[in-house]
Amino acid sequence: MRILITGGAGYIGSHTAKMLKEQGHDLLVYDNLSTGHAEAVQGLPLVQGDIADGERLAKVIKDYEITDVIHFAASSIVGESMQNPRKYYLNNVVGTISLLNTLVACKVERIVFSSTAAVYGEPGNNSENGLIEGFVTAGVTEIAKQFATAGQTEPLVLNEDCPLKPTSVYGQTKLIIENALKDYSRAYGLKYISLRYFNACGADDSGEIGEDHQPETHLIPLVLQTALGQRDKIVIFGDDYPTRDGTCIRDYIHVNDLAQAHLLAVGYLREGNASEIFNLGNGEGFSVKEIIRTAEEVVGRVIPAEVGARRSGDPAVLVASSEKAKKLLGWKPQYSELEKMIVTAWKWHQNHPNGYSQK
Numbered sequence: 001m002r003i004l005i006t007g008g009a010g011y012i013g014s015h016t017a018k019m020l021k022e023q024g025h026d027l028l029v030y031d032n033l034s035t036g037h038a039e040a041v042q043g044l045p046l047v048q049g050d051i052a053d054g055e056r057l058a059k060v061i062k063d064y065e066i067t068d069v070i071h072f073a074a075s076s077i078v079g080e081s082m083q084n085p086r087k088y089y090l091n092n093v094v095g096t097i098s099l100l101n102t103l104v105a106c107k108v109e110r111i112v113f114s115s116t117a118a119v120y121g122e123p124g125n126n127s128e129n130g131l132i133e134g135f136v137t138a139g140v141t142e143i144a145k146q147f148a149t150a151g152q153t154e155p156l157v158l159n160e161d162c163p164l165k166p167t168s169v170y171g172q173t174k175l176i177i178e179n180a181l182k183d184y185s186r187a188y189g190l191k192y193i194s195l196r197y198f199n200a201c202g203a204d205d206s207g208e209i210g211e212d213h214q215p216e217t218h219l220i221p222l223v224l225q226t227a228l229g230q231r232d233k234i235v236i237f238g239d240d241y242p243t244r245d246g247t248c249i250r251d252y253i254h255v256n257d258l259a260q261a262h263l264l265a266v267g268y269l270r271e272g273n274a275s276e277i278f279n280l281g282n283g284e285g286f287s288v289k290e291i292i293r294t295a296e297e298v299v300g301r302v303i304p305a306e307v308g309a310r311r312s313g314d315p316a317v318l319v320a321s322s323e324k325a326k327k328l329l330g331w332k333p334q335y336s337e338l339e340k341m342i343v344t345a346w347k348w349h350q351n352h353p354n355g356y357s358q359k
């Protein structure tokens with residue numbers, strides 16, 4: 001039993017590879033290193049190759065006796081996907097279909113797929129009658145209480161049955177593959193788990209692997225790069241949203257909690273369970289200002305911030321219900337507190353201020 005990790009040199013892939021190794025699994029990282037980093041693999045077995053290179057991949061699967069695949073390899077920047085859809089349809093759709101065809105040909109029966117909250121699109125934009133459809137109420141969470149106090153609509157949390165109407169090319173390409181998986185599963189018996197990540201953040205406790213995107217677009221790394229003096233300020237994309245402090249609320253989930261879910265997903269399929277789709281989030285939302293404030297507490301200094309224009313396509317609130325993953329996979333996130341998440345990211349950024357390129 002050996003697990004192939006496509007994109008295992010990337011952010012979430014490298015954390016998953018490390019955890020799999022620590023828990024005694026045999027694995028092989030397969031990555032074309034277009035955005036991944038060989039250093040992130042930390043000496044684990046790595047083959048440099050492309051998922052679209054079917055011949056090479058089939059040989060690797062045979063040589064290494066691969067039985068399961070965790071498929072991270074993809075392009076994942078929402079803004080870039082709008083500017084350059086061709087790249088996203090090629091890498092994420094054509095590349096992944098080629099991968100699936102190779103798996104079917106090689107009789108690999110199980111795949112865990114990196115999907116995204118971006119498949120849901122903008123909550124509420126599907127409604128014709130002004131009502132938000134398809135959402136479940138949050139229950140008694142901090143965010144629910146604060147919304148209620150402000151006299152606003154009860155906050156709504158996305159579950160797996162919510163309408164799928166991606167607003168970005170990135171989300172669209174991931175949804176296409178979720179649908180393809182359904183068809184491949186029915187026709188060819190390939191079992192799958194799709195994991196819809198919310199806002200991945202943080203780094204391994206070792207501080208040796210972490211988030212290194214070029215260019216960086218995500219909030220927490222940008223805030224910490226500002227704290228390091230690498231950027232003059234962080235620009236808050238709008239403070240006039242209908243939220244407790246006017247800034248967007250997101251569901252931040254620690255990368256090692258995501259990694260843990262992949263291990264459980266592989267085990268779930270190996271036990272013979274049916275294909276499933278799971279949200280992976282914290283169930284608690286944090287605003288942009290709360291992220292900056294908590295980061296200031298963690299780093300012990302003021303982080304210059306300024307309010308700018310809204311970023312197009314940003315929904316006010318995106319929070320996940322991950323009850324299904326907790327119930328069926330037995331998933332138990334370990335890093336629910338925002339401070340804990342930022343502490344781990346800060347350690348990585350301090351150790352590697354320029355990412356993997358310079359220590």
Ligand code: UDP
Nearest residue numbers: 217218219222235236237248250288311314
């Ligand atoms: N954000 C921001 N300034 C930045 C980058 C992000 O205010 O420089 C906000 C963004 O509008 C969103 C949140 O931070 O509300 C998280 O954005 P990110 O790009 O990290 O993840 P996304 O939610 O888009 O997947």
